[in-house]
Amino acid sequence: MACRCGGYYYTLNAKASFDRDSMKTRKVVLRNVSVIRMFTNGFFRSKWRSVSGNRRILSMDAREKSRSTILESSKDKRVPIFVMMPLDAFSLDASGSPRIRKIKALTISLKALKLAGVHGIGVEVWWGIVERFSPFDYNWSLYAELFKLISDSGLKLHVALSFHSSNGKGGVSLPLWILEIGDVNKDIYYRDQHGFSKDDYLTLGVDQVPLLSGRTALQCYEDFMVSFVNKFESFIGSVIEEISIGLGPSGELRYPAHPFGDGRWKFPGIGEFQCYDKYMMEDLKMAACREGKPQWGDGGPQNAGCYNSLPSGVPFFEEGQESFLSDYGRFFLEWYSGRLICHADAILAKAAKILKKFQENEQTSVMLVAKIGGIYWWYQTVSHPAELTAGYYNTALRDGYDAIVSVLSRHGAALHIPCLEMMDSETPPTYLCSPEGLLKQIQSISKKTIINLIGRNTTERLDKVSIILS
Numbered sequence: 001m002a003c004r005c006g007g008y009y010y011t012l013n014a015k016a017s018f019d020r021d022s023m024k025t026r027k028v029v030l031r032n033v034s035v036i037r038m039f040t041n042g043f044f045r046s047k048w049r050s051v052s053g054n055r056r057i058l059s060m061d062a063r064e065k066s067r068s069t070i071l072e073s074s075k076d077k078r079v080p081i082f083v084m085m086p087l088d089a090f091s092l093d094a095s096g097s098p099r100i101r102k103i104k105a106l107t108i109s110l111k112a113l114k115l116a117g118v119h120g121i122g123v124e125v126w127w128g129i130v131e132r133f134s135p136f137d138y139n140w141s142l143y144a145e146l147f148k149l150i151s152d153s154g155l156k157l158h159v160a161l162s163f164h165s166s167n168g169k170g171g172v173s174l175p176l177w178i179l180e181i182g183d184v185n186k187d188i189y190y191r192d193q194h195g196f197s198k199d200d201y202l203t204l205g206v207d208q209v210p211l212l213s214g215r216t217a218l219q220c221y222e223d224f225m226v227s228f229v230n231k232f233e234s235f236i237g238s239v240i241e242e243i244s245i246g247l248g249p250s251g252e253l254r255y256p257a258h259p260f261g262d263g264r265w266k267f268p269g270i271g272e273f274q275c276y277d278k279y280m281m282e283d284l285k286m287a288a289c290r291e292g293k294p295q296w297g298d299g300g301p302q303n304a305g306c307y308n309s310l311p312s313g314v315p316f317f318e319e320g321q322e323s324f325l326s327d328y329g330r331f332f333l334e335w336y337s338g339r340l341i342c343h344a345d346a347i348l349a350k351a352a353k354i355l356k357k358f359q360e361n362e363q364t365s366v367m368l369v370a371k372i373g374g375i376y377w378w379y380q381t382v383s384h385p386a387e388l389t390a391g392y393y394n395t396a397l398r399d400g401y402d403a404i405v406s407v408l409s410r411h412g413a414a415l416h417i418p419c420l421e422m423m424d425s426e427t428p429p430t431y432l433c434s435p436e437g438l439l440k441q442i443q444s445i446s447k448k449t450i451i452n453l454i455g456r457n458t459t460e461r462l463d464k465v466s467i468i469l470s
Helices: 103-115 139-153 177-182 219-233 278-289 294-298 327-359 384-388 400-409 435-449
Strands: 003-005 034-041 043-052 056-058 069-072 079-084 088-094 098-100 121-124 156-162 189-191 196-200 240-245 369-372 414-416 453-455
Touching: 079 369, 088 278, 098 139, 098 240, 103 139, 121 139, 139 156, 156 219, 219 327, 240 327, 278 294, 278 327, 327 369, 327 400, 327 414, 400 414, 400 435, 414 435, 435 453
Parallel strands: 003 414, 003 453, 056 079, 079 121, 121 156, 156 240, 240 369, 369 414, 414 453
Antiparallel strands: 034 043, 056 069, 088 098, 189 196
């Protein structure tokens, strides 16, 4: 089974196990070791990182230090390594148009990477760059130039179509015309119970509502994907080997229940439900009426704590009469998680249809990928509260990932998950974390449903545990 993830990427054979006893030797699960210096700002960094598996992407992002994809491992195969293009490789000129910074240095670095044995480059293609100024005004010049540089250097491409914003140095916003609409109507973004919203991703509540200059959000995503394929058709399957479709914050299929960097949430808080924009509330009211319980449509659980609450003492995440086990609790969580799954289903259906002609030809086949978040804290509780607020209806009594995997399987998409390098023994025991348990659960479902599983490391690892012996 192909396995890929966010920090570092891995692909595992379907027979492989996440058993940490076998991973101590690493020979059974993943083989081969490769080491490469990081690539950033058009130059090599002086720090070295270990890279393992059959394919890997290295990322410069502060939160996703490195990425890699791994195909079925073999001692006799070389390890295809992918290096992630840093976001600050781009900048805006005086007119607001994007351009490549230090293009000569970048060209030299690409050639050096090729000589070093790197297989390809991972590039995030931002909605906020391409359709920046007005609807349907797609400016692909930055990526056309970049893709040509990469191709001319003899390197392959992994592309992530990114419909979210990126914070920090060199950050990219949503398209400016979307932000203008959001200035008037903040309900196009997710809202928490306090009414706070953030313009990092459109709420799935507007997936079917034509608020965006006459288009729905789904139509905007579809038009963007069509324009991308039309522009780069000659690259797909030959240079572009993988296309990841953004489905939420940070490109992951989830609600922004644990907002990072704005002061609302910090680890290991359980997070908050994100269903309080006008359009999701309208949908909730309709669902409650269909259930014959209109009072259930007044909002999310009122006893679910706040961003930095711990599960203990929060009634909704315990086992009382007003908890997640109640009739209302089940109704709300089924609706909340179900809307997220429908969101993924709708976008991936459009992506699969657009890419169908390429998949029918083995010479141009490209891997379609969808990412989910790795919510591993409080995994060893009954309620799994941090997963519930993120939109994964996964508890000790219910498998919340099976429906997600089924949707991906239906559209021929691979599942991309994080935290492959994390071990239960290295997490704070007080917070009942289990990254190993989460990975084993998802791997088990993936075997049953037969989909490609792709993984990444969440953190940088330079110790012996992180090195896969050849």
